[in-house]
Amino acid sequence: MRSHEQRTASAVENSEANPNGAVTGLGHVLEPGVIDVSHGTILYLDDVTVSFDGFRALDGLTLSIAPGELRCVIGPNGAGKTTMMDVVSGKTRPDSGSAFLGQTIDLTRLREPAIATAGIGRKFQKPTVFENHPVWENLELAMKADKRWLASLRARLDRAAQAKLEATLALIDLESAAYRLAGELSHGQKQRLEIGMLLMQQPALLLLDEPAAGMTDQETMELARLLDALRGTCSMMVVEHDMAFVAALAGETGMVTVMADGRVLAEGTLDAVKRDERVIVSYLGR
Numbered sequence: 001m002r003s004h005e006q007r008t009a010s011a012v013e014n015s016e017a018n019p020n021g022a023v024t025g026l027g028h029v030l031e032p033g034v035i036d037v038s039h040g041t042i043l044y045l046d047d048v049t050v051s052f053d054g055f056r057a058l059d060g061l062t063l064s065i066a067p068g069e070l071r072c073v074i075g076p077n078g079a080g081k082t083t084m085m086d087v088v089s090g091k092t093r094p095d096s097g098s099a100f101l102g103q104t105i106d107l108t109r110l111r112e113p114a115i116a117t118a119g120i121g122r123k124f125q126k127p128t129v130f131e132n133h134p135v136w137e138n139l140e141l142a143m144k145a146d147k148r149w150l151a152s153l154r155a156r157l158d159r160a161a162q163a164k165l166e167a168t169l170a171l172i173d174l175e176s177a178a179y180r181l182a183g184e185l186s187h188g189q190k191q192r193l194e195i196g197m198l199l200m201q202q203p204a205l206l207l208l209d210e211p212a213a214g215m216t217d218q219e220t221m222e223l224a225r226l227l228d229a230l231r232g233t234c235s236m237m238v239v240e241h242d243m244a245f246v247a248a249l250a251g252e253t254g255m256v257t258v259m260a261d262g263r264v265l266a267e268g269t270l271d272a273v274k275r276d277e278r279v280i281v282s283y284l285g286r
């Protein structure tokens with residue numbers, strides 16, 4: 001990979017000159033971190049290896065995601081899917097290989113908070129919301145964690161921030177629950193709230209590790225609708241086992257990555273990977 005001049009996320013306030021930035025159309029006027037996607041990738045992993053006591057959880061993983069793409073990643077337990085997200089979010093350092101956000105942001109050199117600031121939001125399996133605070137306050141607190149909003153929040157919630165909060169509440173379909181305590185929400189609602197909290201930080205890339213786990217079928221389809229609505233506002237990588245959910249997200253043309261043994265086993269449309277003999281043997285069964 002060519003290494004251009006290193007540019008990290010910059011905080012440019014009140015810039016409307018960013019029509020291609022993350023989370024446009026949701027009422028915010030702040031520019032997200034500058035990520036150079038001129039070569040057509042938002043995330044680029046090359047030959048990544050991670051070993052735990054000699055066991056290779058990732059073993060030459062190479063994967064790239066295009067800007068705006070919603071990539072589903074499937075594969076058997078132990079394939080290394082969570083470890084891959086750990087590498088991307090900075091929780092785990094790879095033993096070898098590279099991981100870049102855009103062309104220039106070397107994820108293997110950044111710590112977790114810096115990676116979050118650079119534009120990667122990660123949703124863990126268990127929802128982590130502030131149970132004793134109302135829904136809207138959860139979103140406000142998440143927004144305050146993003147320094148790009150600080151100026152507008154210094155005094156009180158100004159109009160742009162308020163508009164962003166309301167748009168996000170609508171997007172996660174929790175308008176009618178805005179004043180309820182987060183702890184009173186259903187599991188599916190909490191998961192949507194947590195995604196809303198990540199959106200307040202204007203991520204360029206969202207990582208979701210088994211977001212539909214533990215959800216009812218109806219909650220799962222609501223989540224699919226939400227992620228579908230986020231298309232074009234941020235890139236997403238979704239690890240999931242629920243094949244109905246994957247089918248809803250990938251549609252007929254979306255690219256699906258199948259991981260096994262710490263590397264990519266197959267990649268293609270869901271239809272194509274489901275017909276792949278290696279995928280049938282190692283994951284889907286007959």
Ligand SMILES: Nc1ncnc2c1ncn2[C@@H]1O[C@H](COP(=O)(O)OP(=O)(O)O)[C@@H](O)[C@H]1O
Binds near residue numbers: 077078079080081083
């Ligand atoms: N911190 C760790 N220490 C030791 N082994 C680990 C650790 N994290 C993951 N592993 C092992 O690495 C492999 C891949 O795990 P993981 O990335 O969680 O797979 P997946 O998410 O695809 O189920 C598994 O065999 C797991 O036991």
Ligand SMILES: [Mg+2]
Binds near residue numbers: 081082083
């Ligand atoms: Mg996992």
